[in-house]
Amino acid sequence: MNVLRSLFSRPAPAPLSYMKLGPEGSTENPLMIQFFTWDSKANGMSWWKHFEEEIPRLREMGFTQVWLPPPNKAAEPEGRGYDAYDLWDLGEFDQKGTVATRWGSREEFLSACRVAKEHDVDILIDAVLNHKLGADRTESFQAIPVDPQNRLKDLDKAKEIEGWTNFNFPGRGNKYSTMHWNQEHFTGVDWDHNTRSKGVFKIVGKGHKGWSKNVDRELGNYDFLLGIDIDHRHPEVQKDFLSWGPWILETTGAVGFRLDAIKHIDRDFTRRFLQNTRRSTDRRMFSVAEYWSGNLDAVLPFSKTFKGETAFFDVPLHMNFHNASKHYSRYDLRTVMSKSLVEAKPGYAHCKKFLLGDELILISIQVEGQSLESWVGDHFKLQAYALILLRSTGYPCVFYGDLYPNHECYNEHIARNLKSLIKARKLFAYGATQDYPLGKNCVGFVRMGDSTHPGCAVILSNREDDYLHTIRMSVGKAHAGSTFQSYLTTDGRVEIDSDGWGEFTCFAGSAQVWVKA
Known part of the structure; x- marks a missing residue:
């Protein structure tokens, strides 16, 4: 009995101790790049083609993993993929006014994935599993308007509304997946088409269970984020997603996921999704989750519920960098790592001659919506990059916008020195x-x-x-x-x-x- 108790009480493994981070047998420090900005466009070619052409250079610089934008069909032709319409359409079908996605066609995407594999560069799929947008037609159903600032507070009695909740994918039909979505598969919407009114509407009626309880408690219950919120407790939803996970990795040769907006997704389902996909593909499947909160006390309990199935972006550290850049010399640099995930959960795992913490660090991001933007100012960006690229804890991610010319945030001085820091990580930053x-x-x-x-x-x-x-x-x-x-x-x-x-x-x-x- 004591042996069994010991087995079941073992702590979860540090994610980065077993996940694939780079080429097999390599003693080189691993490194990730977020290869896109919000407004990314390539001159004279698709984004996928641009990425394919850059792969040899990225590998030479020392990058081992690339986080790409969501490859799925968006609700609009220029949609970034976070406005997810059809996860099974990678730019293959004539849907939502286009065949190719904003980033390019399915053929171009898969070609880039093949070239990446040839150069020992791992691909990460940005998985948008929280919501859908761009439904094909409306449906009428019962819903309760709730307070946007407290989703547990009803503002009125249930009433019939008209919502964009029917997805039948006329361009794709039943290829790859036979599931067609309707209001039964969602928990809420943000638009009543009948009254042309915005809000947060909780869908009620037969078969509906309300908001999931296994989500973040911000705003009372943060199940609903935007668009048409998916009910991850529905058996048909689970079946479709659990099929999509292995399919997307096998189709593309990708090694894992960046999970979008997980504080809004039923965490029991997300953990099951990761476990199922890992069993079906590779035990070393990579996963990093975006739980957007600078509050370490909120992130830690949430991360523990995943039992080592995913790493987390160190948003508290990112916010430290943001605050340091905002307060200039008034900020005490001795506290820059305080109350961060890499400080609270070092969890070192000796792996191929380098030490890694069990969290990822992302210091400069472009996000959907102004509410999450927290840029690291140019005057502190190199200091922040030096901290994440050259220290022994954490697994760093470089932002495309800081390295490649673009109209959003590019600074030639920063880019030049960032390249030197990346090279220093590759050649020198080893040991205690x-x-x-x-x-x-x-x-x-x-x-x-x-x-x-x-x-x-x-x-x-x-x-x-x-x-x-x-x-x-x-x-x-x-x-x-x-x-x-x-x-x-x-x-x-x-x-x-x-x-x-x-x-x-x-x-x-x-x-x-x-x-x-």
Whole structure:
């Protein structure tokens, strides 16, 4: 009995300790890129073709995984895919006024996936499972209007409304999936077509169970987010999604998912979806979930319910970066990692000569809707990237908009130095991390290196003047008598003494990396 109790009480594995992050047998640090912005467009070619052409360069830089935009047919021709109409249509059928999606055709998408696989670059599917949009016709049913700020509070009695809830996919028919959706498969809508009124309407009547209880408690109950909210407790819904998961991975050769808006999805179903897909495809299937909250006390309990089935974006750390960029030198850099997932759940797993925390870090994002936008300002972006790319904890994600020219957020100076930080991660950022918190406006750390990588020293500052910071840091006796040089600039040298210590510098308001000359 004690043995059985021990077996069943074992803690869940840290997700990144068993998930596929890069090529088999590689000792190289893994790295992800979000390969799109909200308004992404490629000149003279589809987005999928642009991605295919960039794959060799991405791999050479050190990227091992690519998070692509949702490949499914959207409700509108220019829809990004988050306005999900048909998950089974990857740009193959004439639906919603187009055959190809905003990103390109099915053939172009699958071609890019094949090229990525040839170059040992893993594809991640952005799975939009919370809601649907763009129904083919309306239906009449009973619904109760609820308070948008408290979905547990009814504003009126049940009444008949007309909602866009019927999806029969006339272009695709029954290919790949025979399921046609109707009001029975949803919990709520945000539009009554009969009265032309917006709101949050909870669908009631025969077979309906109300909002799921296994969701975030924000706004009383955050089951409903937007559009036509899916009821993940319905057997037909579950069957369709549980078939789609393995199908999309097998069709594309992708290794896993980025899960959109999971705080609004019944978590018991999401966990089952991951378990089922992992059993049907690969035990090492990758998964990272977007639970958008900067409150660590809210994220931790939610993440634990997944029992190691998915990693989570470290939104609390992202918000620390956002606040640091907003408050300039008033922000205490010594607290930048405080109340983050990588601080609260280090959960290190030794894997292929590098240490990984069990969470992902995303520092700069483009999201749907103004309410979630929390950009990291340009004056702090390199410091933030240095923290996630060069430390030993976490698994970083680089944003396309910070690396490639675009009209939304591109800064040539940042892009140039970001490339150097990415290269430093590939070549130097290995081994244990030793911190040197000089003061409120300047911190440093050293990666001690390993048997095949020399390590590096890093300094970050958020002062707003012309001050030159100096931090005495140890790079280890193995480097005694050597010289370190600045990696982000063309000048600057540090002599390492007989005990392995050196006086490293950094100009105010910048980041500096030092490597062995």
